[in-house]
Each structure stands twice: as structure tokens, then as C-alpha cells.
Amino acid sequence: MNLHEYQAKSLLSQYGVKIAQGIMAETPESAVSAAKELQKNTGTRLWVVKAQIHAGGRGKGGGVKVAKTLEDVFEKSKAILGMKLVSPQTGPEGKLVRKILIAEDVYYPGEKEPKEFYMSILLDRSTGKNIIMASTEGGVEIEAVAAKTPEKIFKEWIEPSAGLRAFQCRKIAFSLGCTGKEVNEMISFIKGIYQCYEACDASLVEINPVLRTSDGQILAVDAKIKLDDNAMFRHNDFPELRDIHEEDPLEVEASLSNLNYIKLDGNVGCMVNGAGLAMATMDMIKLAGGHPANFLDVGGSASVETVEAGFRIILKDPNVKAILINIFGGIVRCDRVAGGVVQAYKNIGNVKIPIIVRLQGTNAEMGAKIIEDSGLKVTSAILLKDAAERVADALKN
Amino acid sequence: MSVLVNKNSRIIVQGFTGSEGTFHAQQMLEYGTQVVGGITPGKGGSLHLNKPVFNTVSDAVKATSADVSIIFVPPAFAADAIMEAADAGIKVIVAITEGIPTRDMIEVKEFLKNKKCRLIGPNCPGIITPGEAKVGIMPGFIHTPGNIGIVSRSGTLTYEAVDQVTKAGLGQSTCIGIGGDPIIGTTTLDAVKLFNDDPDTVGMIIIGEIGGSMETDAARWIKSNCTKPVVGFIAGQTAPKGRRMGHAGAIIGGADDTAAAKMKIMTECGIHVVDSPAVIGEAMKTILSKEYRGIGV
Numbered sequence: 001m002n003l004h005e006y007q008a009k010s011l012l013s014q015y016g017v018k019i020a021q022g023i024m025a026e027t028p029e030s031a032v033s034a035a036k037e038l039q040k041n042t043g044t045r046l047w048v049v050k051a052q053i054h055a056g057g058r059g060k061g062g063g064v065k066v067a068k069t070l071e072d073v074f075e076k077s078k079a080i081l082g083m084k085l086v087s088p089q090t091g092p093e094g095k096l097v098r099k100i101l102i103a104e105d106v107y108y109p110g111e112k113e114p115k116e117f118y119m120s121i122l123l124d125r126s127t128g129k130n131i132i133m134a135s136t137e138g139g140v141e142i143e144a145v146a147a148k149t150p151e152k153i154f155k156e157w158i159e160p161s162a163g164l165r166a167f168q169c170r171k172i173a174f175s176l177g178c179t180g181k182e183v184n185e186m187i188s189f190i191k192g193i194y195q196c197y198e199a200c201d202a203s204l205v206e207i208n209p210v211l212r213t214s215d216g217q218i219l220a221v222d223a224k225i226k227l228d229d230n231a232m233f234r235h236n237d238f239p240e241l242r243d244i245h246e247e248d249p250l251e252v253e254a255s256l257s258n259l260n261y262i263k264l265d266g267n268v269g270c271m272v273n274g275a276g277l278a279m280a281t282m283d284m285i286k287l288a289g290g291h292p293a294n295f296l297d298v299g300g301s302a303s304v305e306t307v308e309a310g311f312r313i314i315l316k317d318p319n320v321k322a323i324l325i326n327i328f329g330g331i332v333r334c335d336r337v338a339g340g341v342v343q344a345y346k347n348i349g350n351v352k353i354p355i356i357v358r359l360q361g362t363n364a365e366m367g368a369k370i371i372e373d374s375g376l377k378v379t380s381a382i383l384l385k386d387a388a389e390r391v392a393d394a395l396k397n
Numbered sequence: 398m399s400v401l402v403n404k405n406s407r408i409i410v411q412g413f414t415g416s417e418g419t420f421h422a423q424q425m426l427e428y429g430t431q432v433v434g435g436i437t438p439g440k441g442g443s444l445h446l447n448k449p450v451f452n453t454v455s456d457a458v459k460a461t462s463a464d465v466s467i468i469f470v471p472p473a474f475a476a477d478a479i480m481e482a483a484d485a486g487i488k489v490i491v492a493i494t495e496g497i498p499t500r501d502m503i504e505v506k507e508f509l510k511n512k513k514c515r516l517i518g519p520n521c522p523g524i525i526t527p528g529e530a531k532v533g534i535m536p537g538f539i540h541t542p543g544n545i546g547i548v549s550r551s552g553t554l555t556y557e558a559v560d561q562v563t564k565a566g567l568g569q570s571t572c573i574g575i576g577g578d579p580i581i582g583t584t585t586l587d588a589v590k591l592f593n594d595d596p597d598t599v600g601m602i603i604i605g606e607i608g609g610s611m612e613t614d615a616a617r618w619i620k621s622n623c624t625k626p627v628v629g630f631i632a633g634q635t636a637p638k639g640r641r642m643g644h645a646g647a648i649i650g651g652a653d654d655t656a657a658a659k660m661k662i663m664t665e666c667g668i669h670v671v672d673s674p675a676v677i678g679e680a681m682k683t684i685l686s687k688e689y690r691g692i693g694v
Binding site: 130230272 | 420472473496497498499500502503504506507534535536538539549550551552553554555556557560561577579580604606607609610614630632633634635636637656672673674675676
């Protein structure tokens with residue numbers, strides 16, 4: 001699960017991480033009162049109005065603006081709230097902005113130039129250990145840094161038995177060029193984000209940029225946190241952090257039926273049991289000359305209800321020109337799935353696009369017979385390659 | 398011959414009396430697998446499916462000499478169950494459970510570091526040596542004894558490959574479902590090494606997915622060490638970047654873990670990579686008939 005910047009910062013500050021202070025607002029009016037309160041608390045003379053969406057590159061899309069007066073806060077909040085923000089990570093259709101963060105200005109002048117760093121914690125799958133990555137190149141895309149100047153990225157692996165050690169924090173702080181009191185500031189910053197990562201069962205904490213202010217403080221200007229969905233049972237208060245507006249409506253509907261659905265932009269819908277087979281089926285659709293319209297894993301038990309829910313969700317996508325159902329029956333019996341398909345088809349009624357059902361495994365022949373005898377416009381296949389050919393045929397007609 | 402499990406394996410079921418454990422233990426018994434008992438804390442001393450129930454894995458090992466365990470314990474308790482099995486001296490631990498938090502698996506991996514055991518999974522269909530032992534949730538009837546080793550990160554896609562191999566007139570030595578999570582006990586490379594050392598495995602099939610570097614790690618080893626033909630398939634050629642496709646492990650992160658990048662490296666390492674999942678079995682058959690003519694496969 002992804003969090004908004006304001007939610008991530010709130011979690012981080014619970015673990016003692018210093019952040020650029022801010023208040024979330026949903027209307028231009030509340031943005032102005034947030035700005036006043038922020039001025040009272042922090043003494044800031046400028047405000048940053050930041051769109052809160054689950055995508056990076058917000059600044060490039062015009063979703064981050066500096067405001068110099070309270071009137072300016074109102075105008076800029078009004079412009080950003082309700083806009084379709086298009087950033088390199090949102091796709092061309094963009095994302096509707098429903099919330100903004102009014103943040104204090106932390107780039108104020110002082111004895112030193114403010115300096116931006118990068119820092120993240122995530123799992124290194126090849127070692128099975130968590131890794132902290134830090135770089136002197138903050139405020140830019142870390143992928144670009146990794147490609148051009150990998151020597152500017154410092155890595156520390158965390159031994160599970162020892163946890164994050166003080167020497168590792170010191171190594172990072174000195175590698176980043178910290179001096180004087182900044183060193184200890186940086187060490188507590190790193191310890192804080194690691195504590196947050198561990199305690200929240202995060203799968204990613206990314207702070208870009210980490211800022212050394214002109215007076216030597218180290219704080220998080222932006223924050224991105226991803227939580228491990230599998231660990232939700234340990235965190236009763238986390239489900240309320242979910243913002244379903246940030247998710248595709250069809251994906252939300254699917255999750256209510258316990259279906260794992262991801263919308264794509266192709267023309268052939270598919271419904272499959274098992275994630276690996278679902279991906280393989282999508283690949284096969286492409287090889288057959290089509291484009292997958294979705295990923296849909298109906299899980300282990302393809303019952304009448306799940307098949308019907310899957311059908312309805314796929315059919316809501318107007319781009320879909322054909323549907324391929326690919327079920328490998330193990331524990332699930334193909335005759336039951338076939339019965340489910342026929343029943344769901346009848347319940348929905350008026351299905352105008354061709355449906356190809358490929359059933360293999362337990363009772364596959366019985367399943368195929370049920371489909372053929374149903375009199376519905378459903379084509380049945382048993383071999384995977386036959387199914388691919390049927391899809392190709394359906395797209396031609 | 399086979400790897401990991403055979404007809405002499407003595408298997409216990411952790412989470413024995415739960416609905417999943419009961420159903421699959423029954424299926425395993427029907428397949429002819431030597432299930433010698435199970436564990437449900439608090440129910441020790443009773444009988445379930447005519448097999449003894451124990452409170453701890455250690456009790457079960459003492460009483461039954463079990464050497465393999467299969468785990469159906471819910472995600473919140475699964476990491477503990479894996480460690481308990483390792484502590485009791487179980488040699489092969491098969492964790493079926495889906496949805497174990499990553500933080501728990503980091504601890505498990507650390508705990509197992511110096512133990513003499515092998516973990517398969519979690520979030521996997523298990524392992525089967527056809528005709529001898531089924532330690533998993535796969536449909537037994539699609540398998541047939543033979544000489545092809547199959548290693549896969551997926552469940553139903555493995556069944557697809559198995560079915561094609563069987564229909565191509567070949568059989569399987571052992572099929573290993575290694576699981577789709579970011580942290581797993583046995584990697585593609587570990588499985589490939591087992592098959593390479595197994596005299597009765599003449600060819601291997603690697604079913605991979607986008608994400609991580611397990612298939613390419615295996616490919617590089619195969620290039621200089623493997624003596625047997627290998628067919629490979631990578632699911633997710635059409636997967637968009639950065640989306641979670643069901644398996645937590647199947648997220649495209651960098652440039653090298655896309656399907657295209659993996660397939661290219663595997664091909665360069667001498668693996669016969671197929672781009673359609675429909676021709677895995679045929680590809681194996683063609684290669685064997687060319688390279689291994691006359692050995693009776």
C-alpha cells in the first residue's frame with residue numbers, strides 16, 4: 001500500500017525524524033488557515049503548496065508551487081486542487097488532485113548553502129537483507145544517478161541479527177560530507193527512518209530530498225512510504241491510511257470480490273487462476289496479435305460468484321473486444337468452473353463479445369462439454385495453443 | 398531417483414487439523430505419500446486422518462523420525478512454524494503459506510543460515526516426485542514419473558508445464574515450486590544444481606517471472622557448469638513496469654529484471670528460451686530427441 005507524502009511524514013515524525021512541517025488541506029480556504037497556523041508554529045515566511053497524489057515527479061507537472069502571501073496560498077491551492085496532474089509517473093491521463101499539503105519553507109538563507117541528499121531503505125532481494133542507500137545527489141531521480149554516477153550512491157546492508165549499527169550511520173554521514181553538529185543530526189535522522197521502516201513493516205522508505213538547512217539541521221522535505229500489505233494484521237490503524245481515490249475504480253471493485261485485478265490498456269480481457277499463469281496468458285495474447293486489457297487472478301477457488309464478478313469487471317472496460325478465460329484445474333474442478341461460466345454468462349445477459357474458455361486439468365473434458373452444450377456463444381479449448389489461435393480468430397472477425 | 402523427496406520420505410504436516418492442512422494431507426495420503434503425522438499445538442495425543450497429532454515438531458520427530466515437513470500455518474504464525482521445524486532437525490521444510498510479511502522472512506532466513514535444512518517456499522505449490530511423494534498442493538494426476546526436472550516460481554503455470562511435458566510423452570523426475578515471494582528458501586539456481594547432480598534427471602525446465610535476478614543467476618551458472626539441456630520461459634513479457642502482479646516478487650524494478658532482459662541473458666547462456674507458454678513441453682521433447690537420441694525418453 002502506498003501512502004501520501006503527508007501520511008508518510010506523519011509516520012516518520014512519530015519515530016523522531018525531523019520533517020519540513022506541513023498541514024494537509026482539501027479546500028483553498030482550509031489551505032489558508034493551514035498556512036496561518038504553520039506561520040505561527042514555524043515562523044515560515046513562504047509556503048509550498050504540494051499536490052498529494054500517489055506518483056512522483058509532481059513538480060514537473062505543475063503540482064508543487066511556492067506561495068509568497070496568504071492570497072497567493074489561496075490562488076495556488078485553488079489552481080492545484082481539482083487539477084488533473086500529469087507527471088512522468090502518472091501516465092498521460094494524469095491524476096485528479098483532491099488533497100494538498102501546505103508546507104513550510106526550509107530553504108531559507110543562512111551561514112551555509114542548503115544542500116540536498118537522497119536516502120532510502122528497502123529490501124535487497126539478492127541477499128535477503130534490508131539496505132540503506134544514500135547519495136550526495138538529492139532532489140533528482142536516483143535511477144539517473146545510478147546510471148551516470150554510481151560512485152555517488154553509498155550502500156549499507158543491515159545484518160538481521162545486529163540491526164542497524166551506529167558505525168553504519170557514521171559511515172553514511174561522513175560519506176555524504178557532513179561535518180560538525182550535522183554528523184549527529186544525520187545519524188539520528190538515519191536511525192529514525194530505519195526505526196520507522198522496521199516498526200511499520202514498510203517495504204520502502206524513500207526521502208528525496210533530505211535537506212541540510214542553512215543552519216545545519218537535517219530534515220525530510222519529501223517522503224515516500226510503501227507498506228507491506230502482508231503485514232497489515234499487525235497494524236490495526238493502517239487500513240484507514242488507504243486512499244481508494246488513488247486506485248483504479250475497477251481495481252477497487254475487484255478487490256472487494258477478492259479478485260486480484262490490474263487494468264491495462266489492451267483489447268483482450270483475461271481471467272486466469274494463479275498469478276504466474278495469468279502473466280503467461282497475457283504474454284500469449286500478445287503473441288496471438290492482441291493486447292492484454294488486464295491482469296486478473298481469480299485465485300484458487302473459481303466459483304460462480306468470482307467468475308461472475310470477474311466477467312462484470314472485464315466487461316466494464318469498453319476497449320475489450322474478446323475475453324479469454326484460462327483455468328488450470330487442480331483442486332478447482334473444470335466442470336464446476338464451466339458451470340460457473342455458463343451461469344455467469346446467463347446472469348449478465350447480452351454479452352456481445354466473443355468468449356474463449358480454456359479449461360485444463362481436473363475434469364477438463366467434462367468442462368468443455370458443458371460449455372459446448374450450453375448453446376452460448378462461447379468457444380472452448382483444451383490446449384493452451386488452441387486457445388491462442390481462437391483469440392487470434394476472434395480479433396480478426 | 399529424484400531430488401529432495403522420494404518414497405522413503407517421512408512427512409509431517411504443520412497446521413494438520415486446520416481446513417487447508419486436512420484437505421491437502423488427505424490428498425497427499427491418497428497419492429501414496431508417507432504422511433506420518435502432524436502438528437497442532439494443544440491437540441497432541443489425538444488422531445487425525447488416522448495419523449498421530451503432536452503438540453510440537455520436536456515431539457513429532459522423536460516419535461516418527463520425520464525428515465520432511467509441510468506447513469499450512471496462517472501467515473501470522475508461519476515464520477515461527479518454519480523455525481520450529483528447522484530447530485527440530487527437519488531436513489526439507491516446504492512452506493505453502495501465502496502472505497508472510499517480508500520482515501518475518503528476513504528473520505527466518507537469518508535463523509536458517511547455519512542449520513542443516515532446506516526451505517522450499519514460502520508461497521509455493523510444494524514439491525512432487527511423481528509416483529513416490531507429493532509434498533504440496535498440486536494436482537497429482539497430471540504428473541508422470543520420468544526424467545525432466547521442473548523448477549518454477551509459479552503455481553498453476555507449473556501445472557501447465559507439467560501437463561505439457563506429460564502430454565509430450567515425457568515425465569518428471571521432481572517438480573519444485575520455489576514460490577513467488579521476495580525472500581524464499583530455495584532459489585532457481587539451488588534447484589538447478591540439485592537437478593544437475595541427479596543422475597535420473599536428463600533435462601530441466603525453468604519457469605521464471607519478471608522481477609529479481611534468480612533466473613539470470615541460474616543461467617550464468619548453467620553456462621559454465623550444467624551438463625543437461627535446459628528449456629526456459631519467463632512470464633510477464635507484457636507486464637507494465639512497477640505494478641504488482643499478484644506475486645509480491647513479481648515487480649519490475651530495474652532494467653535487468655524485465656522478461657526481455659532475462660530471456661536475452663538466458664539465451665546467451667545456452668538455455669532454450671521459448672516465448673510462448675504453450676510450447677514448453679514440445680520444446681523439451683524436440684531438444685531431447687536431437688541431443689539425447691536413443692536413451693529411451
